[in-house]
Amino acid sequence: MKKTKVISLLAVSALSVALLAACGNNSNSNSSSDNKTSQSSKAEVFAGATAGTNSFADLQKGFAKNGAWLNATKGDMDASGKTLTVEGLFLGDNVVARKLAIYNQDSNRKVTERYTLTVDKIEVKSPGFYISNGTVKGNVDVFAAGFHGQSGQGVEGQATIDGNLTFASQDLLDAYNKLPEAQKVKVTGTTSVVKGDVVSFEAGAITAGAHGNVTYTFKGNGADTETGATTGTTDASVLTKALGKNGAWLVAAKGDVDASGKDITVDGIFLNEAGAVQRTIALATTNEAHQLTKTFTLTVDRLIVNSPATDFEGGNVKGDVYVGKDASLQSRGMKDASGEVSVSTITGNLYFATQEQLDAYKALPVANQFKVTGETAVKAAN
Numbered sequence: 558m559k560k561t562k563v564i565s566l567l568a569v570s571a572l573s574v575a576l577l578a579a580c581g582n583n584s585n586s587n588s589s590s591d592n593k594t595s596q597s598s599k600a601e602v603f604a605g606a607t608a609g610t611n612s613f614a615d616l617q618k619g620f621a622k623n624g625a626w627l628n629a630t631k632g633d634m635d636a637s638g639k640t641l642t643v644e645g646l647f648l649g650d651n652v653v654a655r656k657l658a659i660y661n662q663d664s665n666r667k668v669t670e671r672y673t674l675t676v677d678k679i680e681v682k683s684p685g686f687y688i689s690n691g692t693v694k695g696n697v698d699v700f701a702a703g704f705h706g707q708s709g710q711g712v713e714g715q716a717t718i719d720g721n722l723t724f725a726s727q728d729l730l731d732a733y734n735k736l737p738e739a740q741k742v743k744v745t746g747t748t749s750v751v752k753g754d755v756v757s758f759e760a761g762a763i764t765a766g767a768h769g770n771v772t773y774t775f776k777g778n779g780a781d782t783e784t785g786a787t788t789g790t791t792d793a794s795v796l797t798k799a800l801g802k803n804g805a806w807l808v809a810a811k812g813d814v815d816a817s818g819k820d821i822t823v824d825g826i827f828l829n830e831a832g833a834v835q836r837t838i839a840l841a842t843t844n845e846a847h848q849l850t851k852t853f854t855l856t857v858d859r860l861i862v863n864s865p866a867t868d869f870e871g872g873n874v875k876g877d878v879y880v881g882k883d884a885s886l887q888s889r890g891m892k893d894a895s896g897e898v899s900v901s902t903i904t905g906n907l908y909f910a911t912q913e914q915l916d917a918y919k920a921l922p923v924a925n926q927f928k929v930t931g932e933t934a935v936k937a938a939n
Contacts, residue, residue, distance in 0.1 A: 608629065609629040609630060609631040609658075610628075610629070610630060610631060611630070611631050611632065611634065613634060613636040613639060613641075616628055616630065616634070616636075616641065617641060617642070620641060620642065620643045620644070620655065620657075620683075621642075621644060621645065622644045622645035622770070623645070623770065624645065624647075624768065624770070625647070625768035625769060625770075626647035626648060626649035626654055626655055626656060626768060626769030626770075627649060627655075627656040627658060627769075628655075628656070628657060628658070629657075629658035629659070630658070630659050630672050630674055630691070632670075632672055633672050633673045633674075633675075634672070634673075634674045634675065635675045636674070636675060636676045637675050637676070637677070638676075638677050639676050639677055640676065640677055640678050640679070640680060641674075641676050641678075641679045641680070642679075642680045642682065643655055643657075643679065643680065643681050643682055643683045643686050644682045644683055645683055645770060645771075646683065646684065646758055646770075646771040647683065647685075647768070647769040647770055647771060648763075648765045648769045648771055648834065649685075649769050651833065651834040651865060651866055652685065652832060652833045652834065653684045653685040653703065653758070653771075653828065653832035653833070654685035654686075654687065654703075654769075655683040655685055655686040655687070656686075656687055656689055656707075657674075657679075657686070657687070657688050657689060657693075658689045658690070658691075659671065659672045659673070659674050659688065659689065659690060659691020659692065659693070660672055660689065660690035660691045660709075662709070662711065663711075666709065667709070667710055667711035668690055668709045668710065668711030668712045668714075669711060669712060670712060671690050671691045671692065671712055671714045672691045672692070673691060673692040673693075673694055673719075674691065674692070674693050674694065674695075675694040675695060676693065676694070676695040677695055677696070678695050678696040678697065678698055678720075679693060679695065679696070679697045679698070680698050680700065681697065681698065681699045681700060681701055681704055682700045682701055682756045683701055683756070684701040684702050684703045684756065684757075684758060684832055685701075685702075685703035685704075685832060686699075686701065686703070686704055687703075687704065687705045687706060687707050687716075688706050688707070688716040688717075688718070688742055689706075689707040689708075689709075689716060690707065690708055690709055690714070690715070690716055691716065691717070692714075692716075692717040692718075692719055693717070693718050693719065693720070694719040694720065695718075695719070695720045696718075696720040696721045696722070696723070696746070697718050697720065697721075697722050697723070698723050698725070698751070698753070699722070699723065699724045699725065699729060699733075700725045700753055700754065700755055700756050701729075701755065701756040701757075702729060702732065702755075702757075702832070703832065704724075704729070704733060705733070705736055705740050705741065705742075706740060706741055706742035706743075707740070708739065715742070715743050716742045716743065717742060717743040717744075717745070718742050718743070718744045718745065718746070719745045719746075720744075720745065720746050721744070721746035721747050721748070721749070722742070722744045722746070722747070722748045722749075723748075723749055723750065723751040724748075724749075724750050724751075725750075725751065725752060725753035725754065725755050726750065726752065726753075726755050727750050729750075729755065730748070730749075730750050758828070758832070759773075759776035759777055759828075760776070760777065760778075760806055760827070760828050760829055760830050761773055761774070761775050761776040761777050761778070761779075761806075761827065761828060762774035762775050762779065762802060762803070762804075762825050762826065762827050763826050763827065763828055764826065765826065771828075774802070774803075774825070775803070778804075778805035778806075778807075779799075779803045779804055779805055786798070786799030786804065786805060786808050786809070787799065787805045787807055787808060787809060788809060788811075789809045789810060789811030789842075790809070790810060790811060790814070791810060791811060791812040791813065791814055792814075793814050793815060793816035793819070793821075796808060796810065796814050796816070796821065796855070797816070797819075797821050797822075800821060800822065800823045800824070800836075800838070801822065801824050801825065802824045802825035803825075804825070805827070806827035806828065806829045806835055806836055806837065807829070807837045807839065808836075808837070808838055808839065809838075809839040809840075810839070810840045810841075810853045810855065810872065811842065811853075812853055813853045813854050813855075813856070814840075814853065814854075814855045814856070815856050816855065816856060816857045816858075817856050817857070817858070818858050819857060819858055820857065820858055820859045820860075820861060821855075821857050821859075821860050821861070822861045822862075822863060823836060823838070823860070823861065823862045823863060823864045823867055823884075824863045824864060825863075825864055826864065826865060827864065833866070834865055834866045835866045835867075835868070836864040836865075836866060836867040836868070837867075837868055837869075837870050837889075838855075838867065838868070838869050838870065838872070839869075839870040839871065839872070840852060840853045840854070840855055840869065840870075840871055840872020840873065840901075841853060841870060841871025841872045841891065841899075843871075843891070844894070846894075847891075848891075848892055848893055848894045849871050849891045849892065849893045849894075849899050850893075850894070852871050852872045852873065852899060852901075853872050853873075854872065854873045854874070854875055855872065855873070855874050855875070855876075856874075856875040856876060857874065857875070857876035858876055858877070859876060859877050859878070859879055859938065860874055860876060860877070860878045860879070861879045861881065861938045862878065862879065862880045862881060862884045862886050863881040863883065863884050864884055865883060865884055865885055866885055867884060867885065867886050867887075868886070868887050868888065868889050869886075869887070869888045869889055869901045869927075870889045870891060871889065871891045871899055871901065872901060873901055873902040873903070873904065874901075874902075874903045874904070874905065875904040875905065876903075876904070876905045877903075877905040877906045877907075877908065877931070878903050878905065878906070878907050878908070878927075879908045879910075879936070879937070879938035880907075880908065880909045880910060880914060880918075881910050881938065882910035882911055882914070882937075884910075884914075885914065885917070885918075886918070887918070887921055887925040887926070888900070888901040888924070888925050888926060888927050889925070890922070890924030890925050898924050900924075900927070900928045901927050901928070902927065902928040902929075902930070903927045903928070903929045903930065903931075904930050904931075905929075905930065905931050906929065906931035906932050906933070906934070906936075907927060907929045907931070907932075907933045907934075908933075908934055908935065908936035908937075908938070909933075909934075909935055909936075910935070910936075910937050910938075911935065912935050915933070915934070915935055918933075919933075
């Protein structure tokens with residue numbers, strides 16, 4: 558296991574993969590119904606930008622640091638000679654993202670119209686920015702990781718830059734070039750590197766505002782890094798602190814952990830090194846090929862999971878596991894050296910706070926579910 562650190566330029570391709578996994582190519586929207594955030598009460602800031610706007614001033618406010626992760630146009634927009642600046646760190650669909658939606662769709666999410674936004678240029682200083690379905694007529698300068706395009710089904714066409722596309726470093730361009738063709742934008746001009754200041758971010762604990770704007774509780778792993786929880790521990794008190802709100806996104810054991818008769822709570826929202834919301838509990842060791850070599854058991858009275866996107870990277874739990882209403886839980890489905898998937902076991906019961914969560918869990922691939930000796934049902938922890 559490695560410690561969380563500032564995202565490096567060498568990791569930008571991982572960010573792109575995480576972003577694209579959340580975005581998808583056929584689940585597009587420029588309406589607030591598809592946006593995971595609520596409409597702002599500060600009308601002077603957003604003025605309907607997440608639902609679609611005809612005003613460039615409103616679009617710019619939507620992409621400011623206090624804006625929204627998703628901003629849309631209601632039709633063609635002519636802002637010739639103007640610069641659209643995209644700034645700030647935002648979450649959309651549980652991953653770092655900013656979406657520019659330049660299209661319309663029907664009730665089946667099929668694209669019915671693709672619009673054109675005319676500008677002098679767009680300066681992209683937010684990680685995870687993507688152009689969805691329409692055309693930017695002007696240049697796009699990228700200073701942050703995760704830039705890509707999104708083209709849905711429906712009216713013929715794709716996300717397009719009718720101008721030049723530049724990246725502030727070779728690493729940013731290399732990461733973009735590794736994307737599948739379907740996840741790139743069509744560029745009528747040149748694609749090149751024009752060196753500039755690259756915007757980066759740190760993994761750590763966060764809160765997310767109504768429109769996805771991210772505020773750090775702290776950056777990095779927190780104080781528990783020094784006690785060994787992110788590199789591996791057998792101390793139940795160390796593991797407990799590391800899984801709390803002031804802990805780390807990745808918490809590891811290097812042997813069995815005995816917290817018999819005690820509750821351990823997984824709390825907080827964390828960003829991992831790739832810019833996705835994630836909480837990983839690694840009750841295992843792996844080799845250089847990322848194959849499981851040993852698995853360990855955490856013994857508890859109850860493991861209460863309140864963090865979204867929590868997963869097990871090998872290992873087992875002896876005790877009952879409760880998943881809170883804003884959380885999710887799955888097994889990573891790790892393989893050993895023989896190629897067999899090691900199934901994580903819960904020797905006890907697995908409970909979800911809502912039926913919707915339970916249904917979503919049961920829809921996961923078998924490799925991402927746990928072997929449960931007791932019942933899997935709906936039941937709140939308190």
